[in-house]
Amino acid sequence: MNVYLVALLRILAALGLMLLNGVVLIYMLRKVLGYLHVRLGPMELGPHGVFQTLADVLKLLTKEDPTPTHVDRALYFLAPGIVFVPSLMAYAAIPFTGTWVIADLELGLLYTFAIMSLLPLGLVAAGWASANKWSLIGGMRSVAQQVSYEVPLLMAALPPVMIAGSLNLTDIARAQSAVWFWLPCLPAFLLFIVAGLVEANQTPFDMSEAESELVAGFATEYASMKFGLLFLSEFSNTFIFSSLLVTLFLGGWQVPFVPVDALGGWAAVVFLIKVYLVIFVLMWIRGTLPRVRIDQLLAMGWKVLLPASIVWVMLTGAAVKLWPMVFGGVQ
């Protein structure tokens, strides 16, 4: 088949997954948060409100899209795209099974992190262009938190990389056939969850939109589908972060005691189930914990998470080097 056609189909598949994931996650978020708060969530449209998201999407599409008078027009219209495109690009290296990956990159992990670190750029652009102080504060906060948490996040991702000896996400997942990396890298696993929550703008750390303080932060002045894109990208980031967590620490598409060949095409389903379980845990955390202050967040990032992740990287490095020497080439 034509190479370009294949590439186009893969991009469309990623786009479809992203949109579908957005629809599923909005419904899931409302239901899970509802039940955590002893409510029911949406109940009116369809059985248990399953069509609520559909109605919301239609509403977003048909809504009036006013542009405030003093916005920086170029940036204002560009910002949702700057946020949306990296979110879409980040799907490229995620391995759904050993063979189902949009682009099997040798530096997959590095690529994903590099792409994800473009996000704060779009957020601060949105905040700046809105000509609104709350939006600007939201944008600045997103830069402050996401840039500072990028470091511990990457540091926490290093131990699995060191054990697997590869930056290719498929290889890292495959290396967990014996033991999933969350067990030998438990501190890194916890650090990754915390840093990932910040990166994905999830609630205990969602200072950049902080509903009760900043209205909706960088998204305040956006309406209609421009807001939809910002929102979609946020849900997509949650998905990306969860799939990274599953790939790095929870064995990717593998199930314990079941040979990979026996799974066949179900491996992708296993992967998605794991991803959505992780997302459920994130929502559980979101429905439980109150928002921390921005200074507490940054202090925790620089003074706790970063040193802890560096220490754990050093320990893992020593262990990876010492293991063959002590146990004679078991690794």
Add this chain to the structure above:
Amino acid sequence: MSWFGSGILTGLRITMRNMLRGPITVQYPHEKLEIPERARWAVEMKPDEDGNHKCTGCLACEKACPDFIIKIDVTTAEDRSKHIDRWHYELGACMMCGLCVEACPFDAIRMGHDYELARTDVAELQYDLLTDVAAAQPKRKAAAERPAGAERPAPVAAPEAAAAEAEVEPQKGGEQS
């Protein structure tokens, strides 16, 4: 026991318990709770066994109402029988204290159980509970106790009935206070 981070786990445990607890709310327009028997909503007529109203037009409720929202227009005919032209009740100003119900000597009104009283127009909050009906004859103890053969002609009975009513009323009021 409180080690670092235990508060987070406690919080997570509590929310998970809430999640597994199931819904405790009622899906209101679709499901409704039975409201308590003594709930006080809008005033309504309390019919007797035959479905007729029991209001005698004595105006006790009108006098008892602290908000002055009950207005009963009564016409007294020459034979002293009463006719209720209009039993007006303004729901919009009612505070549902129930004093009118307590004041009624003939048990003719009650606080209803219909709580879906929102209206789109203020004018719809004006209720006419009775219009243009004959007032009920007060049921006197004396009438029931009197031997069946000893009935006297109506014209003579009417003034006595009014007198008997006047006697009965303070007694009833005394019992209630």
